Amino acid sequence: MQKENMLVTLNREIAKQIYEMRLSGNLVEEIRAPGQFVHLQPGYHCGTLLRRPFSIASVDEAQRELTLIYRAEGAGTKKMAEIPVGADVDVLGPLGNGFPLDACKPSEKALLVGGGVGVAPLFELSKQLKRKGVKVTHVFGFSDKSVMYYEEAFRTLGPTYLATVDGSAGTKGFVTDLIQSIEPEYDAMFACGPMPMLRALETYAEDKPVYLSLEERMGCGIGACYACVLHTADDPDGASYRKVCTDGPVFKVGEVVLG
Amino acid sequence: MKDTANPLQLELPGLKMKNPIMPASGCFAFGKEYGALYDLYMLGAIVLKAATREARFGNPTPRVAETPSGMLNAIGLQNPGVDAIIREELPRLSALNTPIIANIAGTTVEDYVATASRLSDTNIVSALELNISCPNVKEGGIQFGTDPRIAATLTEKVKTVSKVPVYVKLSPNVTDIVAMAKAVEAAGADGLSMINTLLGMRIDLKTMKPILANKTGGLSGPAIKPVAIRMIYEVSQAVTIPIIGMGGIQSADDVIEFMLAGASAVAIGTANFIDPLICPKIIETLPEKLAAYGVKHISELIGRSWKS
Numbered sequence: 001m002q003k004e005n006m007l008v009t010l011n012r013e014i015a016k017q018i019y020e021m022r023l024s025g026n027l028v029e030e031i032r033a034p035g036q037f038v039h040l041q042p043g044y045h046c047g048t049l050l051r052r053p054f055s056i057a058s059v060d061e062a063q064r065e066l067t068l069i070y071r072a073e074g075a076g077t078k079k080m081a082e083i084p085v086g087a088d089v090d091v092l093g094p095l096g097n098g099f100p101l102d103a104c105k106p107s108e109k110a111l112l113v114g115g116g117v118g119v120a121p122l123f124e125l126s127k128q129l130k131r132k133g134v135k136v137t138h139v140f141g142f143s144d145k146s147v148m149y150y151e152e153a154f155r156t157l158g159p160t161y162l163a164t165v166d167g168s169a170g171t172k173g174f175v176t177d178l179i180q181s182i183e184p185e186y187d188a189m190f191a192c193g194p195m196p197m198l199r200a201l202e203t204y205a206e207d208k209p210v211y212l213s214l215e216e217r218m219g220c221g222i223g224a225c226y227a228c229v230l231h232t233a234d235d236p237d238g239a240s241y242r243k244v245c246t247d248g249p250v251f252k253v254g255e256v257v258l259g
Numbered sequence: 260m261k262d263t264a265n266p267l268q269l270e271l272p273g274l275k276m277k278n279p280i281m282p283a284s285g286c287f288a289f290g291k292e293y294g295a296l297y298d299l300y301m302l303g304a305i306v307l308k309a310a311t312r313e314a315r316f317g318n319p320t321p322r323v324a325e326t327p328s329g330m331l332n333a334i335g336l337q338n339p340g341v342d343a344i345i346r347e348e349l350p351r352l353s354a355l356n357t358p359i360i361a362n363i364a365g366t367t368v369e370d371y372v373a374t375a376s377r378l379s380d381t382n383i384v385s386a387l388e389l390n391i392s393c394p395n396v397k398e399g400g401i402q403f404g405t406d407p408r409i410a411a412t413l414t415e416k417v418k419t420v421s422k423v424p425v426y427v428k429l430s431p432n433v434t435d436i437v438a439m440a441k442a443v444e445a446a447g448a449d450g451l452s453m454i455n456t457l458l459g460m461r462i463d464l465k466t467m468k469p470i471l472a473n474k475t476g477g478l479s480g481p482a483i484k485p486v487a488i489r490m491i492y493e494v495s496q497a498v499t500i501p502i503i504g505m506g507g508i509q510s511a512d513d514v515i516e517f518m519l520a521g522a523s524a525v526a527i528g529t530a531n532f533i534d535p536l537i538c539p540k541i542i543e544t545l546p547e548k549l550a551a552y553g554v555k556h557i558s559e560l561i562g563r564s565w566k567s
Binding site for chain 2: 003041043048050076092216218219222224225226228230238246
């Protein structure tokens, strides 16, 4: 992990309020697994105080670049959308543990389930699983067609099924409806998205491993402030805990109690 | 004796410090995370996360929320309990050769006394900081920090068992902080830490409910700096014991301002989250700042804003 002023090489809207930001710098060399995140301090540009965690959507080691996907919704991210190419951004990372690639052997099947901006870290995961010889199927949910992104890029990696809440693209409904209708075969499931989606996916874990990437409000991002703490599943009312920032953000279903 | 070669060196009860900079309790856990980023030996002292008699999980999440120039937190004193801290954290810290201040919280006088006694017996802790001002624990803590008589009784009881100096951390959520300071000084406190966080709240416009699961939280960061400066300015003129000042410090200039107000040392809290290297950065910048203001030794700053 290091703190670095990274160079913004791209910052553009790719769907309604959804932005893609590419950052160049040395800390890219330290990224070990898809699903890790960076803690970004856009304050110099937008007057906010705290850092904000963003999962890494893809990594280009040759160009020493990483890509983030974010929704310009809050005060900080709206201003982030205005940061020009060529500017520096203060980044702490890479942080946390990513998805375990060894959960699938070559030629086994992986099911990647994502919702909204939570689809982002699954892109690098899908690329790396495919490179390893794993057969990847994607099931993604969005609120509507206008906020969808990366559809074509995912299709080049494996079959991609889409659901939208309003039915404006793909199947009308949620990813869980889609999974029930297509009944995909898989040896391991990897998911990232809103909490109701992750809670629904917990029930799929009975015979196959399911890995969930969680989001929680963070202070430090390095394990010191205890803001992003969850109970462990084997001691749900006790004092034992996991930190989303340093023990996660990816947890195997059955390890923690979802907040 | 002052080391003229080191313009930052200071001595407070129990604390021989290379400089006046220490991370604030609760913002630095037990040092392990920041110790991976820089050598903790360079710090003036280290204040540990609050210890309680038994392990505590703390509050549900969300536990933090951003505010203009600040943040709210309601962690809820999560810690593994005093015995686990002594067993698992202190041995590593004892090797640092930097004074360690153990912060203590509780819900009853007996809790505080038991925890204080265990920690002061270790010979690793240089001083205790009595947290009588955590706003985030419902079942207690805060009343010790808002009633001068209860605060004085607690201070007295802890002083009888502690082998090391006792600093009392004061809450700003009171009408008269000078009365609180005088009461704990009269009860034997060796020093004061101030200020703890200010009680606050934010509401989510989408859910129309408070953002923090605990509803209220403690406000910290630059937003509270002027409140801290004012309170230290008033209290330092009313007591003779030293003050460790805190509340929104982000730079060497802020450190100087706190010391001019009357602090003898300072603690850095929220700023660690924004820049994990802030403490070493401030320590490095301080000598040139002192030179720029024509100050030979940092102790010359203490209370200079009100001293004639």
